[in-house]
Amino acid sequence: MRDNGKMRAWLMDSSNGVENLRLAEVDTPSPGRGEVLLRIRFAALNPADAFLAKAMYPAKPSLPHILGRDGAGDVVAVGDGVDNVSLGHTAVILRCDAGVEKWGTLAEYTVVPAESVVPVPAGWSLEQAAAAPLVFLTAWQALTQWSAAPPQEGSVVLVTGASGGVGVATVLLAKSMKLTVVALSRSAQKCEELKSLGADFAFDPNDPNLRKSITAAIAPRKVDLAVDAVAGPLFNQVVALLGYGGCISVLGRSGGTVPDFNTAMLFFKRNKIGGVAVGDFTPSTAKLAWDEIVRRLAEVGHQPVVDSVHMFEDVKTAFHKLDQGPMGKVLVRVTG
Numbered sequence: 001m002r003d004n005g006k007m008r009a010w011l012m013d014s015s016n017g018v019e020n021l022r023l024a025e026v027d028t029p030s031p032g033r034g035e036v037l038l039r040i041r042f043a044a045l046n047p048a049d050a051f052l053a054k055a056m057y058p059a060k061p062s063l064p065h066i067l068g069r070d071g072a073g074d075v076v077a078v079g080d081g082v083d084n085v086s087l088g089h090t091a092v093i094l095r096c097d098a099g100v101e102k103w104g105t106l107a108e109y110t111v112v113p114a115e116s117v118v119p120v121p122a123g124w125s126l127e128q129a130a131a132a133p134l135v136f137l138t139a140w141q142a143l144t145q146w147s148a149a150p151p152q153e154g155s156v157v158l159v160t161g162a163s164g165g166v167g168v169a170t171v172l173l174a175k176s177m178k179l180t181v182v183a184l185s186r187s188a189q190k191c192e193e194l195k196s197l198g199a200d201f202a203f204d205p206n207d208p209n210l211r212k213s214i215t216a217a218i219a220p221r222k223v224d225l226a227v228d229a230v231a232g233p234l235f236n237q238v239v240a241l242l243g244y245g246g247c248i249s250v251l252g253r254s255g256g257t258v259p260d261f262n263t264a265m266l267f268f269k270r271n272k273i274g275g276v277a278v279g280d281f282t283p284s285t286a287k288l289a290w291d292e293i294v295r296r297l298a299e300v301g302h303q304p305v306v307d308s309v310h311m312f313e314d315v316k317t318a319f320h321k322l323d324q325g326p327m328g329k330v331l332v333r334v335t336g
Contacts, residue, residue, distance in 0.1 A: 009107035010315050011064040015055035018067070018319040021106075026064075029103065029111045031079035036114045038091060040334040042130035042309070043105035044070035045322045046165065047252065052100070059100045069098060071105030072120065072130035073335070082114040091117035092129045094286045095137055095278060106315060108335055115283040121294045124303050131165070131329035132304040136293045137286060138278045139169035142227045142249035143177065145274060153178040156221050158214070158241060160205065161229035163190040165329045166251060168305045170227045171199050176296035182214055182223070184234075190327050197302065205234050214241055222246065230255040236265070244269045251276040309333055 006025040013022060031037045049067040051057040072092045075085055085091060096116040098104045103111070120129040143157070144150055151157065157174045161167045162183035174181045175198035183199040185191050191202035201217045203210060214223075222243025228235065232255020238248060250273060265271070281289065297303060305328030310318035312334050322330045 007108040008312070009066050009103070012053055012067055013064050015053065018050050018053045019316060021053070021067070021315060022064075023313065023315075026107075028109050031077050031082075031111050033080045034082060034114055035079040035111050036075050036082060036085050036091070036117065037077040038071070038073040038093070038110050038112060038117075039076045040071050040073040040105050040108060040110050041090075041336070042072050042127055043068045043332045043334055044131045044134070044165075045318055045330045045332065046070065046134055047254070047322065048134075049099065049104075050319060050322070061101050066103040066105075066107050066110075067099050068105030068107070068110075069093075069095075069100065070130060070132075070134050071098075071110065071334075072126050073110070075117075076109070078114070085114045085117060090120055090126065092120055092133060094118055094133050094283070094290060095281050096283070100279075105334070106332065113283065116286070118287065118290060121298075123298070127306050127309060127331055128304040131306050131331055132169070132293075133286075133290070134278060135165040135169040135329065136173070136304070137281055137289055138166050138251055138276055139173050139227070140289050140293055141278060141280070142166075142170060142251055142276045143173055143225070145249060145276065146225070146247045146272070150177045151179055151225055154180060155224040156180045156182060156218050156243075158182045158184070158223045158226040158238060159199075160184045160226070160234060160238065161252065161254060162194050162199065162202070163187065163325065163327045164229060165326075166227075166229055168194075168197065168328050171197050172300065172302050173293065173296060174198075176300045180218065180221070182218065184230075186325075193327055197305070198300070205230070211237055211240060225249065227251065229253075231258050232256045233259055236261065239265045239271065239273075242269060242271050245271070247272045247274065249274060249276050304329065306331055 229252030307326035
């Protein structure tokens with residue numbers, strides 16, 4: 001902590017986008033009852049950060065605001081009533097209001113509820129741990145929200161935007177469930193990387209014969225579940241690929257609005273479309289899901305995928321990398 005009680009942080013002064021964030025010094029926060037203060041070492045960026053910076057996210061934080069929902073660091077202070085976290089421990093932020101309604105991880109220090117931090121999983125680097133919580137909790141909800149149990153072994157899951165943070169997490173978790181994974185990415189190189197992570201098939205969503213190619217690859221089966229982060233014109237093709245009773249978990253709209261959507265496509269196959277909201281996790285349910293996620297990744301021998309790590313001064317460059325479409329997660333090294 002700086003001698004003057006200040007910290008550096010990237011401030012959001014308006015809803016004019018991440019390109020207008022401002023690096024400045026502000027007062028270092030103090031933990032209240034049930035909270036801990038983390039010296040942030042790594043923060044991970046999410047599309048939700050950029051959406052919030054453009055008032056395209058259902059949160060209205062007081063300004064100036066500090067973005068950043070994921071991160072990991074060292075516990076440097078604890079508030080009253082904290083008995084599950086000790087000074088000096090390295091902790092990972094699961095899911096809380098940090099970066100949403102309260103100041104987030106694009107700062108040298110962040111206050112979070114003690115009930116919302118967990119240790120670094122065995123065998124993971126601190127970078128991997130900082131990158132994982134939001135995308136893996138989102139992927140877990142997307143894969144499991146339609147039933148009390150994970151999808152049946154052998155079911156076909158279609159993952160759009162598969163090279164992004166949630167996409168990669170979905171591929172890894174789907175393979176831990178022994179599902180057949182069809183991944184979509186516009187990059188031939190990323191398609192090969194997705195196969196190395198376990199995807200059974202990978203296709204370019206811009207392929208004019210996409211539906212025929214996927215149908216031939218998985219025949220005689222159909223898509224049982226689609227995890228869609230893209231929407232846009234692709235969404236109608238995703239619906240058409242569903243089998244009877246097939247479902248779509250919607251978690252993004254990087255491709256824009258869906259044009260000319262015909263609801264009749266849902267009728268005769270009894271298809272279902274549902275949104276994913278990681279904010280529905282409570283601290284206790286998030287920890288239960290997190291333990292299951294960590295266990296499953298260990299079983300399949302994979303860790304979270306980090307695309308790149310950027311210096312704290314280069315946060316805007318990091319957001320540009322996120323917008324370009326990374327392979328995995330984009331991180332920011334906040335402190336040493």
